[in-house]
Amino acid sequence: MNHDVSTRSSAPSPAPTHPTWQRLGLSLPALIVSCQAVPDGPFDTPPFIRAFALAALQSGAQGLRLEGVENVRTVRADCDCPIIGIVKRDLADSPVRITPFVHDVQALAEAGATVIAVDATDRVRPQPVAELLAAIHAAGCLAMADISTLEEARAAQALGFDVIGTTMSGYTGGPVPEGPDLVLVQQVAALGVATLAEGRLNSPQAAADAVRCGAQAVVVGSAISRPEYITSWYRQAVDAAAAAGSSAQPGAPVLALDIGGTKTLVARVENGVITHELQFPTQRGEHPDQWLAQALAVTQGWPGGWTHVAAAVTGVVGDDGLWTAFNPQTLDFPPYPLVQRLREVFGVPALALNDAQAAAWGEARCGAGQGDDLMFVTVSTGIGAGLVLDSRLRRGPAGIAGHLGQWRDDAGHRLEDIASGSALGRQAVQAGWPGGAPELVERARHGEPAAQALLQAGVDALAQALARVQLLLDVPTLVLGGGLGLAPGYAPLLEAALAQRLGPHAPQVRPAALGAHAGILGAALCPLN
Numbered sequence: 001m002n003h004d005v006s007t008r009s010s011a012p013s014p015a016p017t018h019p020t021w022q023r024l025g026l027s028l029p030a031l032i033v034s035c036q037a038v039p040d041g042p043f044d045t046p047p048f049i050r051a052f053a054l055a056a057l058q059s060g061a062q063g064l065r066l067e068g069v070e071n072v073r074t075v076r077a078d079c080d081c082p083i084i085g086i087v088k089r090d091l092a093d094s095p096v097r098i099t100p101f102v103h104d105v106q107a108l109a110e111a112g113a114t115v116i117a118v119d120a121t122d123r124v125r126p127q128p129v130a131e132l133l134a135a136i137h138a139a140g141c142l143a144m145a146d147i148s149t150l151e152e153a154r155a156a157q158a159l160g161f162d163v164i165g166t167t168m169s170g171y172t173g174g175p176v177p178e179g180p181d182l183v184l185v186q187q188v189a190a191l192g193v194a195t196l197a198e199g200r201l202n203s204p205q206a207a208a209d210a211v212r213c214g215a216q217a218v219v220v221g222s223a224i225s226r227p228e229y230i231t232s233w234y235r236q237a238v239d240a241a242a243a244a245g246s247s248a249q250p251g252a253p254v255l256a257l258d259i260g261g262t263k264t265l266v267a268r269v270e271n272g273v274i275t276h277e278l279q280f281p282t283q284r285g286e287h288p289d290q291w292l293a294q295a296l297a298v299t300q301g302w303p304g305g306w307t308h309v310a311a312a313v314t315g316v317v318g319d320d321g322l323w324t325a326f327n328p329q330t331l332d333f334p335p336y337p338l339v340q341r342l343r344e345v346f347g348v349p350a351l352a353l354n355d356a357q358a359a360a361w362g363e364a365r366c367g368a369g370q371g372d373d374l375m376f377v378t379v380s381t382g383i384g385a386g387l388v389l390d391s392r393l394r395r396g397p398a399g400i401a402g403h404l405g406q407w408r409d410d411a412g413h414r415l416e417d418i419a420s421g422s423a424l425g426r427q428a429v430q431a432g433w434p435g436g437a438p439e440l441v442e443r444a445r446h447g448e449p450a451a452q453a454l455l456q457a458g459v460d461a462l463a464q465a466l467a468r469v470q471l472l473l474d475v476p477t478l479v480l481g482g483g484l485g486l487a488p489g490y491a492p493l494l495e496a497a498l499a500q501r502l503g504p505h506a507p508q509v510r511p512a513a514l515g516a517h518a519g520i521l522g523a524a525l526c527p528l529n
């Protein structure tokens, strides 16, 4: 049976640009399935490896990664697809396991491997990586470097490897992380090399995230071809669900974080009441790992413990827990697996959501909108919103529900760039009022026509957007928060602008009741699942 898999992909994909992908005949992004059995487990024989391989190729995989010369030879007899071959050895004098010897390279090439992968980590090894690379190329194969750090990726690129995989990240010391190393995927892709994400892509979502982070191909192994691992993940998940069900009772203590563009607030919340809290500047330019490390450090001595950790953050958090910046001017960082890292750093179950969404939930549960469906709108540095509809917080699978500030008017201006506190502050300074937005509000209150006109223009832009939301959703209550939203005189202006557009159908405008704590309380009161 022949499998010309290079023509099998039905997914629309960009033309392969990197020479490696062209030589392999892969359409991108490519799914490569690693068919490796648990050593000495019930599937650890060439016929089972062959069956996994053929099943994968019949279902959308374009290539395979196989361990062992016999397995490569057996599968090659049945398919023409690219095969990444490796040999694993447990050596007494080196931690390197993947294809450590030149004779392994030669045997894999002879058995039919297209690509040969070697461990290219910076560790003690029996034969230099450069010798293995030369042997791979001499055998007419492509060379893949399995690396664990950006430095190793750079070294492999300099040596002339054809493709670099993040395979070894998490396996060179210390506990193995729960999820894939998407930061490394992103860093390697930025080098401009053919980038293959590999390691702990244990869900379709994780594989898709790796592609979003720049990988042109993904290797998925255990989640497809190690039923023993898959079974144990299910076992752990159902056990954890049972444990969370008993611990995360309403009122149980929660550690809540609110990570904003300028400051991070951390608090322990029990029964909806803040028992401890602390604030520190968000170090812009640092990696999100640092922000979590600082939150962990400052909460270390707090008594009472917590059942889980909940984060409200600026930006977007999707269903998969991946955190991305929506407006990099507010806070910029690479896509970050926030929920997973919270779990790892704090050692307890975790959830995360957008800060305005969290504030909406906080106001709905214990603030200005108790019992009502509502729209929460914060007019502050930016403009954000959150929706509680039919008593449920609407986040959306991508996490973008409520990102009102990102709306653009007909001229292409983003709402928060023309109507937020910082936008009006900039306009005030341009008008000659160095006190920015607060001075603008003050001058408008005292009847200065120029200040009134500026403020009114911002209010009108927001009211225009809110009127459209209202026509779509018919929300009875609009809870208004944020520095500018709560400034004296702002709410009546907005109310009037809404009434002008919606008449009796305008929502009732109420000031937010929880102030700076809305996000942290909302996150803390969010159900864990």
Ligand SMILES: CC(=O)N[C@H](C=O)[C@@H](O)[C@H](O)[C@H](O)COP(=O)(O)O
Pocket: 034, 036, 065, 086, 167, 168, 171, 198, 199, 200, 201, 202, 219, 220, 221, 222, 223
């Ligand atoms: C570190 C190491 O030895 N990785 C090996 C490399 O071939 C395999 O055990 C992995 O299964 C493979 O990398 C795919 O990863 P995952 O099974 O997590 O999808």
